[in-house]
Amino acid sequence: MAEQTFAELAASLCARPPRLGPVRLAAIDGPSGSGKTVFAGRLAAALGGAPIVHTDDLLDGWDDQFTFWKRLEELVLGPLRQGSKATYRPYDWVSRAFDGPEITIEPAPAVLLEGVSAARRGIRAELSLAVFVVAPPDLRFQRAVERDGDDSVAFRAYLERWRAAEDRHFAEDQTAAAADLIVDGAAATGGDFFAKAGT
Numbered sequence: 001m002a003e004q005t006f007a008e009l010a011a012s013l014c015a016r017p018p019r020l021g022p023v024r025l026a027a028i029d030g031p032s033g034s035g036k037t038v039f040a041g042r043l044a045a046a047l048g049g050a051p052i053v054h055t056d057d058l059l060d061g062w063d064d065q066f067t068f069w070k071r072l073e074e075l076v077l078g079p080l081r082q083g084s085k086a087t088y089r090p091y092d093w094v095s096r097a098f099d100g101p102e103i104t105i106e107p108a109p110a111v112l113l114e115g116v117s118a119a120r121r122g123i124r125a126e127l128s129l130a131v132f133v134v135a136p137p138d139l140r141f142q143r144a145v146e147r148d149g150d151d152s153v154a155f156r157a158y159l160e161r162w163r164a165a166e167d168r169h170f171a172e173d174q175t176a177a178a179a180d181l182i183v184d185g186a187a188a189t190g191g192d193f194f195a196k197a198g199t
Contacts, residue, residue, distance in 0.1 A: 005192045006046035009129075009181075013047070013110055016128040021081040024110040025126060027119035029175055030133035031166050032159070033140030033147070035185025039133055039194065040114040046192070047112075051105045055115025057090030060098070062158050065165055066117055077123070080107045116166050121173050132179035134197050135186040137163075 018024045028040040037054070044050040053076055059068045075088040085107065090100035105111060110128075119130040135143075144159055169175075176182060187195035 002196045003193045004196060006042050006194065007192055009043060010046035013129050018109070019128050020077065020126040021107065022083050022109075023080050023107050024128035025080075025123075026110060026112050026129040026131065027123065027127050028112060028114040028131045028133065029117065029119035029179070030185065031135075031140060031170070032116060032162060033143035034133040034135040035183075036114050036133045039131070039183060039185065040112050042194070044112055047110050050110045050112055051108055052112045052114055053105055054090075055113065055118055057100070057103070058088065059091055061091070061093075061096060062162065065162060066169060069117075069120070069122070076105060080105065080111060081126075083107050117169060117173070117175075119175055119179060121178070124178060129181070130179045131181045131183055132176045133183045133185040134176075135184070139186055
């Protein structure tokens with residue numbers, strides 16, 4: 001299993017040119033439950049506290065799985081591209097409305113975009129780094145249930161539909177093939193290390 005440190009990856013990202021205006025945008029993509037959020041958090045820390053935009057915060061519920069992008073563009077990517085701060089209210093999955101506490105993202109040297117379809121074809125030319133995180137389906141399902149605290153029949157139905165849609169998206173978009181780095185989100189690593197998939 002080949003390992004790399006988050007510090008090394010952070011240094012590599014900072015050495016790359018910004019492509020979203022003044023921002024080095026790094027996309028952390030992959031299927032639900034693969035470990036994207038944890039990976040993004042650890043990379044952000046290695047970058048000295050880089051801001052993270054979670055795509056789930058911009059989805060208008062389960063049915064907005066891929067169609068949220070216009071909202072992301074208008075509220076986040078557009079302002080950052082112009083060197084301006086981005087401001088938005090995240091979606092509250094309980095109230096089912098965009099009424100969470102306001103989030104402000106500064107046009108920092110590096111900004112992380114984390115979530116399913118974050119590295120989609122339409123943004124690739126403006127990414128300084130594209131990461132795809134993978135993990136076995138059973139583990140991903142277990143993590144999703146534990147994360148959301150819901151083992152109901154209705155939740156499982158939503159999750160299965162979500163997973164089928166993301167599988168189709170990744171196949172059509174060729175996301176993994178276009179990624180700069182594929183990470184094993186199931187590997188047990190400690191400290192500052194992560195494992196590369198397939199090595």
